[in-house]
Amino acid sequence: MPGRRTIPPERTVPRARIAVLISGTGSNMAALLYASRLSDAPFEIVLVASNDPSAPGLALAAAEGIATFALAHKGLPRAEHEAQMEAAILAADADYIALAGYMRVITAETVSHWSGRMLNIHPSLLPKYTGLDTHARAIAAGDSHGGVSVHLVTEELDAGEVLGQIAVAIQPGDTADTLARRVLFAEHQLYPRVLADYVSRGNNPEHLLARVRELALALPETHERSSHGSPGFRVGSEKSGKFFAHFADQHHGVEHIGLLVKTGSMDELENLVETQPQAYYKPAYYGASGWVGLILNRPGVDWNHIGEWLERSWRAVAPPRLTKLMNAADDF
Template identity: 70%
Template sequence: MPDLASGRAKVAVFVSGKGTNMAALLYASRLPGAAYEIVLVAANDPEAEALTLAKAEGVATFALAHKGMTRADHDAAMERAATDAGAQYIVLAGYMRILTPAFVSRWAGRMLNIHPSLLPEYPGLDTHARAIAAGDSHAGATVHLVTEELDAGETLGQVKVAIWPTDTPEKLANRVRVAEHQLYPRVLSEYVSRGNDPQWLLERVRELALALPQTHERESHGSAGFRVGTEKSGKFFAYFSDQHHGTPHISLLVKCSSMDELEGLVEAQPQAYHKPAYYGASGWIGVILNRPGVDWDDVADWLERSWRRVAPRNIAKLLDAADAF
């Protein structure tokens, strides 16, 4: 999520060569209203041209040749540089290294890459030659999340580029690269902004809430609410609150075990919890969603706890039976 103090997410970019995508990301980050800032450009080649550009633009750099180092040790040094710079996301921009599974796991959901094909078509190398040989009408580029499997992470955005009858891999690559420079900054901006997007947050809450047995959604006082039981007699166990009653929070309202728990959590973790107007007096707590580092497993736990507080006993047994397996 973007850093709430500056309003922008902090991004480290890993490169190996010229860094044209890095340059596109950097200059886009300096446009008005940009959702991210580049706090570090790091390379596995101290001679990478991208470092020269970054230094000229006043961006912090880090370089460490990987030759003679284990993959894990080199990854650890690159990761340390990113975290020391305060990076919340790592973006790969022509970084020609396969990362260790442990490194990828630690940055799951916070590491992006761009690939010069319309994934899942043509993962790996020689994408343009393969697309031409297959007689495809279009090539393109894909921004995706990085996972342990090469070029297999969730697709975040794509752009198509027409293949001309006279194309060579080199000619096609030049046009795809221009398209990449338009795609990558836009997708990165959208991705790091999701944590402040009420619609995206509601979709996450909705998915978790409706996964509980015999639940349904019903609007209440202009907000999405979630009930357990029948349409006629169901009881609310959660509400989605989008800055209602003058608060700056987008939050999930759920039932606490007691007012003591509510007051204790709000006092100890004001960045994560608040006492909502009207609802707070009845023992509902606000779990703040538009903040860095939201633990969605914890959100799911809150939903289940609140669901259990109002669910009829015969329905609650369904969840108990599922948990037993």
């Protein structure tokens, strides 16, 4: 199975499409916009939308050639206003939403629809000081630092997973306004970096391996062992265990970051590759033995499905005493 590893091709990864929602000057939107103009930026801004047609950030975006959309929320039911905002976002074919000073609470329905794809920036070191008046509250509490957090949006206000933070020292005599001005500098540094890292994670081998590792090692009596220089996962003892999965980062010149697992037959392998080439490929060397490659560096990977494949492959090589226990648990 081992062979000489060829130099992999350069990854040609499409940039993530971002819709930014603002309510005012849009300084964080501007930070994202200008960061997106860097040659190695993994995202582009495709829409700037606002609930205030007079928001200064709209004019800045338009001057930079970015599509804009504005709809005043006053006089409209929340659900109707939000539906029209989302329609504009969908029409722009956005992959993610970045809230940047958008002063509207998003409904649970929209949050659910964009779960894992909506980010927000908040001027505190979450979980401290959710909501408003964050700087005044930090000063009143005698904190040594205020700061800023970027987090995923969930139904609970400012409670989603924190993706990045910067602490900003509170100086003697600080007011909410003076602290806010310094925190804003940190915001403009943090948001573009965190957004870039987040939208790139699906093409980051370290991130993908970490997700595979978590799923593989959750199965009974498994351990990790390198195979031909790449991570592999075995079931059974360290001495006699058998591989049930291999992680492949562009091996043998293919463009994919893949997870190799065992199929039931060559017919199944060939059928998967032929009918779903966007999700499966036939790996060099391993493919001849009935292993299929699951493409991990693609949009919309279903990690529950990846977990099911890992378990199936594990069952194919695990000792009977382990599969009997697993089967009994399934029956129960």
